[in-house]
Amino acid sequence: MAIQRILTHPGGAHKDEFLACSLLVAVHGVEIVRREPTPEDLADVTTAVVDVGGEHEPARNNFDHHQFPADSPPICALSLVLMHLGVYEDARSFCDWLEPAEWFDTRGPITTGKWLGVDRETMAKLNSPVDVTILRRFAKVSRLGPGDAIWEVMKFIGEDLLEYLRSLRARLDFLATHAEFWTVGEDEVLFLPRTEPLPEEPSAGIGRYLESIGKGTSVSALIYPDRRGSGYGLSRHNDDPRFDFTRIEPEADVHFAHARGFVAKTSAAEPERLRQLLAAARI
Incomplete structure (x- = not known):
């Protein structure tokens, strides 16, 4: 059955679930609800539960990573949605920002900084009002749908990311041939x-x-x-x-x-x- 809504956690927002929801919005064009999921939500295949719920069951459209062991590879909800859409390997190969985003979400800024070879202060200097404002505005709402400014921006982001990955794959196939x-x-x-x-x-x-x-x-x-x-x-x-x-x-x-x-x-x-x-x- 087609996804009819996207559900993610309330409170503070991060690029992880924001981008994961953006991809699903681009594919399904449905509303986003920000609240804790119920058992019924997790069982409902028409509700995509993202970055919350303690369950990774793509057959039921549930995409959480917080239940993974502490020593598991740095995989976040965005990673899980990219896998579900069949573009994760290309995204890891061609989106240089993805692996640091996975580390940041699952390991935090200090460990990620050490992995990148920079201190936390240097990482903070890479933030911009674009990151801060969009995530802050996303965090302040409990529901988003078509016509809402942030929802429309999320749709653009998801569409552009998928178009980049799919067009680049086609381009690489063209280059391999010619x-x-x-x-x-x-x-x-x-x-x-x-x-x-x-x-x-x-x-x-x-x-x-x-x-x-x-x-x-x-x-x-x-x-x-x-x-x-x-x-x-x-x-x-x-x-x-x-x-x-x-x-x-x-x-x-x-x-x-x-x-x-x-x-x-x-x-x-x-x-x-x-x-x-x-x-x-x-x-």
């Missing part, structure tokens, strides 16, 4: 040929793709279709110093080279010519 790896001198380079239709942002996701296949540090340069012309963009990967694209600025078919040397644009489209430009830019 990307080629060249060797220029002693360096490995990723080449993405032009396809039709051309993606809106041809270079999007390349860094994540390289990380996902274990080439995040071995590839030193990228070649990808220029979305503003018929040629290609050439850039360092992770600002690798082995390429300086100011070296090819005098070439007739190079119409832009950044003064800091990390990117250039060329009207060249033939692979052999692109290899020549890369070789010339190599230090």
Whole structure:
């Protein structure tokens, strides 16, 4: 049966249940009630019980983590909802903020700071009025539904997160199908040929793709279709110093080279010519 309401705990609010509820709002578009659950709530498959209730039973849409042993991995209610939606592994891979959020919610700020290698004061400096105000306003209400400002913001957040994960997965699959790896001198380079239709942002996701296949540090340069012309963009990967694209600025078919040397644009489209430009830019 479809979820008809989301129930989470009253009182102080945290990013954990706020984001977990945001995802469920994006999927189901239902109201949020903030109170302690009853046994009937936990048994009702049409009520998603989030971050409260002492039960993780996704078949009944119950997503609490507080009953887990103290030495269990840092898994929070947000983690459980992401798992339920089938996007947890991608979220752990591609949302750099997720693992620290899991640690913060399950281990607290001091232990999380030690894990990150920073002190608690440094972590506090990362807060902003965006975090404070939205969570404070969420904590002050007992019920939220369509038309309420915070509910609508939560829907946006959940939709954007799911769209990011699902579109990135599709993008990575596209790159796995089309990307080629060249060797220029002693360096490995990723080449993405032009396809039709051309993606809106041809270079999007390349860094994540390289990380996902274990080439995040071995590839030193990228070649990808220029979305503003018929040629290609050439850039360092992770600002690798082995390429300086100011070296090819005098070439007739190079119409832009950044003064800091990390990117250039060329009207060249033939692979052999692109290899020549890369070789010339190599230090």
